[in-house]
Amino acid sequence: MTKKFPDVKNFILIIIDSLRQDHVSFYNKGRPVFDGVPACRTPNLDAFAKRSIVFTNAYPCGLPTIPVRTELWTGQYTLPYRPWRPLLNYPLDITAPEILAREGYVNGLITDTYHLFKPNMNFHRGFHAFRWIRGQEYDAYKSSPPKRRVEDYVNENYTERYRRLVARFLANTDDFKSEEDYFPARVFKEAAEWLEENRVHDKVFLVVDSFDPHEPWDPPPRFDTYTDPSYTGPRLILPMGGMAKDWASKEEVRYIRGLYAGEVSFVDHWFGYFMKRLEELGYMEDSLIILTADHGHPLADHGKFLKGTDRMYSELFKVPFMVYYPGCEHRVTDALIQFPDVLPTALEILGLGNNARAMQGKSFVKLLTGEATEHRDAVIMGYHEAEE
Numbered sequence: 001m002t003k004k005f006p007d008v009k010n011f012i013l014i015i016i017d018s019l020r021q022d023h024v025s026f027y028n029k030g031r032p033v034f035d036g037v038p039a040c041r042t043p044n045l046d047a048f049a050k051r052s053i054v055f056t057n058a059y060p061c062g063l064p065t066i067p068v069r070t071e072l073w074t075g076q077y078t079l080p081y082r083p084w085r086p087l088l089n090y091p092l093d094i095t096a097p098e099i100l101a102r103e104g105y106v107n108g109l110i111t112d113t114y115h116l117f118k119p120n121m122n123f124h125r126g127f128h129a130f131r132w133i134r135g136q137e138y139d140a141y142k143s144s145p146p147k148r149r150v151e152d153y154v155n156e157n158y159t160e161r162y163r164r165l166v167a168r169f170l171a172n173t174d175d176f177k178s179e180e181d182y183f184p185a186r187v188f189k190e191a192a193e194w195l196e197e198n199r200v201h202d203k204v205f206l207v208v209d210s211f212d213p214h215e216p217w218d219p220p221p222r223f224d225t226y227t228d229p230s231y232t233g234p235r236l237i238l239p240m241g242g243m244a245k246d247w248a249s250k251e252e253v254r255y256i257r258g259l260y261a262g263e264v265s266f267v268d269h270w271f272g273y274f275m276k277r278l279e280e281l282g283y284m285e286d287s288l289i290i291l292t293a294d295h296g297h298p299l300a301d302h303g304k305f306l307k308g309t310d311r312m313y314s315e316l317f318k319v320p321f322m323v324y325y326p327g328c329e330h331r332v333t334d335a336l337i338q339f340p341d342v343l344p345t346a347l348e349i350l351g352l353g354n355n356a357r358a359m360q361g362k363s364f365v366k367l368l369t370g371e372a373t374e375h376r377d378a379v380i381m382g383y384h385e386a387e388e
Contacts, residue, residue: 004349004365004369005325008349010203010204010286011349012289012290014210014271015113015207015209016291017210018214018297019319019320020264020297020299020319021056021293021314022296022314023042024046024049025040028040033257033299037258037261038258040226040264044269044271045268045320052322052323053324053332053368054330055332055337058338059317059339061338062083063295063381063382063383065113066084066085067079069123070082072339073096075096077361078384079381079384080382086122087121101126103350105204107206108194109129109130110130110133110187111209112134112136112183112210112211112212113209114136129194136212145167150163154166154236155234155247157247165238169237183210184210184267188274191206192273192278192281195277215237215238217237217260219265223263227258236252240305241304253300256305257299260299284326286326289323289324292319292342295316302315308383309385312383335373337367337375337376337379338380341375342361344359
């Protein structure tokens with residue numbers, strides 16, 4: 001197959017979990033999303049957007065976490081076929097790292113998304129090296145009780161289940177001493193280290209999968225600037241499900257929204273660190289870089305926090321999506337694409353076609369080259385109930 005992108009030899013896929021499109025200021029033009037919460041500032045994501053082809057209508061197919069990553073790993077649809085399930089054994093599921101390893105790529109996965117490593121999930125399959133940064137969310141990392149008081153992080157309406165979840169996260173993160181101990185810093189620093197260590201290889205594939213800004217939201221003080229400074233209630237880092245009006249005051253709802261914005265800002269900062277290192281290491285000169293999120297996050301826009309089958313609104317399924325490669329000319333496209341299209345597109349850019357594998361996704365390279373202005377007539381989305 002003739003290679004249309006001769007300067008591209010590496011592929012870097014960046015997944016930022018739970019990142020709402022309207023909290024990336026490039027998309028939202030710096031406008032506040034909620035009354036009483038300042039507009040979220042994302043200067044580093046904005047800078048990358050201005051060097052990339054930006055999609056406004058890129059959609060996951062089957063939500064949430066695991067089905068979306070199955071689509072990105074395999075180029076196959078998960079809705080309605082595949083709920084929250086492990087990757088199937090070869091050859092039923094052939095993954096991006098397995099395909100690229102056969103083509104001489106050295107593959108790495110840097111992530112704190114612990115769901116990928118639950119028993120039998122197999123999402124590390126095909127990677128030559130993977131680094132799992134422990135302790136996110138409810139990862140079974142520590143069993144000791146937290147040093148901090150759970151009562152400082154819940155209100156009187158919190159159920160015992162949510163109190164236990166908060167306690168788990170507090171225990172997992174009790175030893176954080178500085179900003180660099182937090183998960184976004186560790187993910188993006190280790191990703192940059194991996195790229196530096198592996199620059200000796202002819203071509204590499206790296207997945208950088210940041211679980212933040214997934215809840216719980218605990219931005220360090222420097223980034224916790226979106227909450228009302230006069231708020232004196234508990235630090236509600238983990239909202240409950242159900243109608244917010246039934247368990248939280250209006251002030252608490254605003255406070256939680258501010259914590260989310262602070263978490264996004266924090267992730268943006270360390271994404272900026274990573275991009276600076278990419279530039280210094282020369283990867284911007286020879287790499288395809290795709291950045292997206294698996295989904296957004298409801299912030300009681302329609303009454304409820306957290307994801308769910310009854311919350312399929314734009315705040316959940318509208319995500320940022322940016323494609324960069326050497327020589328690409330920045331523009332914004334409203335064309336419809338879906339996540340199963342990502343792997344076939346990447347393989348075509350790398351000069352590998354679809355590697356003779358039957359993928360349900362279809363390449364949108366012609367959108368990138370300007371040969372087409374449309375890709376799909378419609379997209380389909382749904383939500384699989386997650387199973388622990």
